[in-house]
Amino acid sequence: MNARNAGFWIRFGAQLLDGLCFSLPVSIVYFLIAGGDEGDDSGRLVIDFLMICYTVLVPVFWNGQTIGKRICKIRIQKLDGTSPGIGAMLLRNGLCALLYGLTLGIALLISLIMVVARKDKRAIHDFAAGTKVVHD
Numbered sequence: 001m002n003a004r005n006a007g008f009w010i011r012f013g014a015q016l017l018d019g020l021c022f023s024l025p026v027s028i029v030y031f032l033i034a035g036g037d038e039g040d041d042s043g044r045l046v047i048d049f050l051m052i053c054y055t056v057l058v059p060v061f062w063n064g065q066t067i068g069k070r071i072c073k074i075r076i077q078k079l080d081g082t083s084p085g086i087g088a089m090l091l092r093n094g095l096c097a098l099l100y101g102l103t104l105g106i107a108l109l110i111s112l113i114m115v116v117a118r119k120d121k122r123a124i125h126d127f128a129a130g131t132k133v134v135h136d
Helices: 008-034 043-059 069-072 085-101 107-115 125-129
Strands: 073-079 129-136
Touching: 008 043, 008 073, 008 107, 008 129, 043 085, 069 107, 069 129, 073 085, 085 125, 107 125, 125 129
Parallel strands: none
Antiparallel strands: 073 129
């Protein structure tokens, strides 16, 4: 049986939960350690590094899920139904960050429209990595 593709709102909810469960606590710890010094770029690099590790490695070792995806009962999987590997996750997230940044968010808007309008609910980064997000 094929899993049902996850749409925009459930994916958005999982992103929000990831922010609350991971990004917010890491940012608070950084703020407490750095004392609110925004001029310190090394702290921002640490936060970015931890976030990259979280978004790339956690789905690899946790069957395509982050904390937010697990709560929302969705997962990233390859088109053949297997869990994504490190290469697919690096491509999926690396391309996402690079492409969305280089196009000043235009590609992000296109991806959002794709998830809403396409029957398979796949975004640009899903196509590049050969992945999809499905309900458990």
